[in-house]
Every structure is written in C-alpha cells, then in structure tokens.
Amino acid sequence: MAVYTHVPAEEIDAFLTRYDAGRLVSAKGIAEGVENSNYLLETTGADGSGHRYILTLYEKRVDEADLPFFMDLLDHLGARGCLVPRFIADREGRRLQQLSGRPACLIEFLTGISVTEPTPGQARAAGVALGELHKAAQGFAGERRNALDVAGWHALAAKCGGDFDRIQPGLAARVVEELAFLDAHWPADLPRSVIHADLFPDNVLMLGEEVTGLIDFYFSCTDIRAYDLAVTHSAWCFSNDGATWYGARGAAIGAGYAQAHGLSEAERAAFPTLCRGAALRFLLTRAYDWINTPADALVTRKDPLAYLRRLDFYASADTSALLGQ
C-alpha cells in the first residue's frame, strides 16, 4: 500500500518508448494492491487522444517466475469477455520488462471505484462476476499451486506458534482445533480450477451496481472453485471487524454466482467448511503479519480477530443461512 521503488519520471518516459503508448504526460505513485509499487500513468496515447496505464514494479512478495502465469491467465480471461486488466506487450511482443532493477509491467487501466459498504445489488454483481470468471477460466491450461492451502495453513500456524496467545489468550488452541476440524472435513473431490482467491471489494471496480473490472490477481492459483466463492463471501458479507453479518449480501452473492455459474449440491453441502477455511486463511496471514510487525510501525496492522469472529460465525451457520435458498 505504498510506493517502494521510486522511478524517476525520465526513466518512465524512456520506458514507454518501447511501447505504442504515446509520450508520458503524468505519473503518480499510487497506494494500491499487494506489496508492489504502482504508478498511474497518463500518456498522449498512440492516437493522441490520451490514455492511462498502470505501471507495476514487482517487489519481493510476488515471485517473478509466477508472472507469466498471471499474464496468460488475464489474456485468457480477457479474450473470453471478462473485464480484467491486460498486460500490454511492447513492440517486440514482450510483456515482462526490467525497470529500476525490478521486474516491471505496463498494464491496462480500468475505471471504476471499489465500494466499502456494498449494497445487495453490488454484492450480487460481484457474485455474477465471480461466476463468469470461473466459466471463462475453463480451458485455461496454466496451473499454480495455492501456497495458502490447508498444508500452507499448517505451516503458517507453526511459524506463529505460541505468539497467537499474545493476540488473544486461547487463540493458539483454537487454531489447532480448527486445523484438526479442517483436516478431517476439507472436501477432497470438489471441482478445481483457476480461482482469484482474493476477491475483496478492493479488487472489484464498479460504477453503481455494474462491475467494470476485476483486479489484483496476484494470489490467483489452482484450487477448489467453490472455495473462491467462500473467500469472496467472507470478504463481502461482514462489517470490517467481523462483528456484524449482512445476510442480504450473502444471499445476493449466492444468487449472482448461481445465476452466472451454478453451485452443485456437493459444493453447497461443503460451503460452511470452505468458509471456515477462508476465515482461517485470513486469520492466519493477519496473525503472522501482526506478530511480525512492530506495534509502532507506520503500516496499519489488520486485526486478525476480525477473521476469528467470521470463523465463529461460519462454525455455526448452514449453507441456506450463508447463501440463501
């Protein structure tokens, strides 16, 4: 959520000459996305009409070896009508570049704003967009392991160890217990595909109740398809602190997804378990960051307990309550 690598404007201008993108007329570092450096660029445009682009420099959190997967995925999805930002190729067809010593890409800019308090209509549109993304992902040949799958949760929990109880007494035992439940109940044979895996409201651009873009695919991976709906559900249907559950949003996301893609009986049956997994995943990454970020650091630590509250809720809810009929 900051600009980590400062790129002189002259270097950005020179970088753009590799592309049919016009000359640079504005460059602003923007506070967006995972730990990358992002600039919003404006150029005269190839046709002189003015264009905007996102310039992304990849910092340590994104593995350069994964970038071709993300690029090919967005090409695949974009070609099938999904509103995703395309990686732009230079005149020689290269999409991946180096700039200021970092892997760097020029990416399509999409308009739209990210809502903070979704209306049911907006939640429904997000459900539709996720279903359409899953349909469009069919036939995509690329694969990427989910580093934050059940095995990844065990590894992360082991790293936090006794420090969980510094966040809240009893949390370590609760995590052990929940991991045991998920080991025993995690569904083995639900359909898998490429999933977004991080479709928070931040990553959905909208105008009114219309989705104009899905962004930030840097967690996308191959995993249980309905788990993506569970992640989205956990991100969209609660107050930030996890204390309030908004049933109308859940029903709307469920209806939107069912309309655009459909959910099988097996997926519906496993849905509360998938939601418990989604809540634990964000509880664990937030707890890890919490434990490893000094309290006086200038980055905002996100409260892990906001996801413990979601976990508590999911542990006592059935599919009809979560997604409507």
Add this chain to the structure above:
Amino acid sequence: MAVYTHVPAEEIDAFLTRYDAGRLVSAKGIAEGVENSNYLLETTGADGSGHRYILTLYEKRVDEADLPFFMDLLDHLGARGCLVPRFIADREGRRLQQLSGRPACLIEFLTGISVTEPTPGQARAAGVALGELHKAAQGFAGERRNALDVAGWHALAAKCGGDFDRIQPGLAARVVEELAFLDAHWPADLPRSVIHADLFPDNVLMLGEEVTGLIDFYFSCTDIRAYDLAVTHSAWCFSNDGATWYGARGAAIGAGYAQAHGLSEAERAAFPTLCRGAALRFLLTRAYDWINTPADALVTRKDPLAYLRRLDFYASADTSALLGQ
C-alpha cells in the same frame, strides 16, 4: 508521502455531488506532497467529457487556519496567468470542506511530470516560472509568516541540541557557527513578497522543457524574494547527495529568473548568504526529522548531510559562480 486518511469511495462520490464536477468513475490514493492525504479522482465531468481532480485531506502538518491564505494566493496567481492548481468551489461557493473528519479541498489537476535530473533547459524554465510567479504575486494582499525563517532556524537548532553530533561529530558546533554567521550577515532590507519557499523539482510539473504547473504551495509565506531563488537553486543544482554541483543548471536558473523578473545588485550581492540560509534550513528540518524518526521506521529519512555539503559549497562560492554572469 502516503495516504493517511482512507476515505471510502462512496463518501468521495457523495462529496462530489456538492460540486459541478460530474460523477466519480475512479479514485486512487496517491503518494505525493507534504503530509496530506491525496486522491487522484476521475469524474464524468460536468460536460460528460471526463475530468480529473486532486482531492486533498489536510493532516496535522498543515494548519487549517492557513488554508484561506493558500487558496487566495492560488486564485491570485492563476488569475494572472501562472500555471497553478486552483481550489475549486462548490455550488455554494465554498472551497474548504470537511471529509472523514479532516479539512478537505477539491483541487484542479495539472498534467506534467517532475524531472529528477533537470537539463539546463528545464532549469532555465524553472527560473522563468519562479520569476513569473514573483511578478504575479505583486499586489497580493495576503501575508503569512515564514515559520522557518532565521528565528525559526534557531528554535529548530535548539530542539536538536546535542543530537546533531549523532548524525556527524562536529555538526552541532558547525550549526552554531553558521547561525552566528547568518545572524551577522542576513540581509535586512531586500524586497519581500509572497514566495513559494519549497520549489523543488518535485513541485514543478513539466512536459519536455515547458513548465505545465507549479504545485504544493503549503510552505508559501512572506519573506525575502531572492531567498526563494536561493531555495530553488539549492534544490535544482546539485546531485541528491549534495556532492556534485551542476554549474550549468545554476547559470540557467539565474538566466531564466533574470529574464522573467530580474535581480537587483543588492540581491545578487546577498545571494551566497541567502543560499547558505536555504541550505541550513533544509539541513535543520532534515536533521530534526532524522533525530526524531526511528532508524527502522518505514519512512525514508532524507540525509541531512546532503545539505551540509551544499552549505560547504555555498560558503566558498560567489554570485557569479552560482548564477552565471
């Protein structure tokens, strides 16, 4: 250089309905300027053609009571042809608003990029723009005390005290000595006016060698006019670390300023002293921030010694060397 106050997009959209500015279609937090929160907004525009604005929320470093001075100044300068961003009034004529508990303003967006390694042509254009700003400032009735004047430097030096020597042994004595020199030699009767007081390359937007905007007037105040040229000189004519002096840039800024405004013999005679003051001013604020920012904080501390090197240079240079003939 970060977004301190996060404003939900829905609130920005609602905020914009007070203005004839169209509907919000994009909002990106940008990493710019002094310690304010800034968003780059795009709207449909009053005429549907698309417009961009800067939304600024003022954090603790800017005093709300100073905002009318800045607003009136930019109106005055803009009306006289200076390329400065105007504060935009809502339908009821109000320029100062409240948003997310902060004083907030909607401000004109200007295109252009900030250069990092100015060419002599760009340095000349900056000198011209500063001279034109000083001409346009004539007749502006507003006044604002420079908190970072000679008295302010004494106060800041006293706060740093013995900690100077943690930056570099001997620095405390050097500061005392320089303050004594400036007390004895600071010019008393040079022309004063409103000055920008912080015209770094960051605050000058350019396309090629043409200035398209002067921004970030939050240090502007009433002080010796030629001191503004000295600040600009110290910011534009050295490598970042202060170790390399670029004489061609200095001559170009001098020629540009002389062409657009002119410099009297008294101003030329005092110029090395004014430059020593400018170098000390940035040395002191950087030293204060250095001493009061933990080494492991995530903000970048700017090196105070980069301005000690400039100070050393100015202490041994004459006006002809600094500004050309």
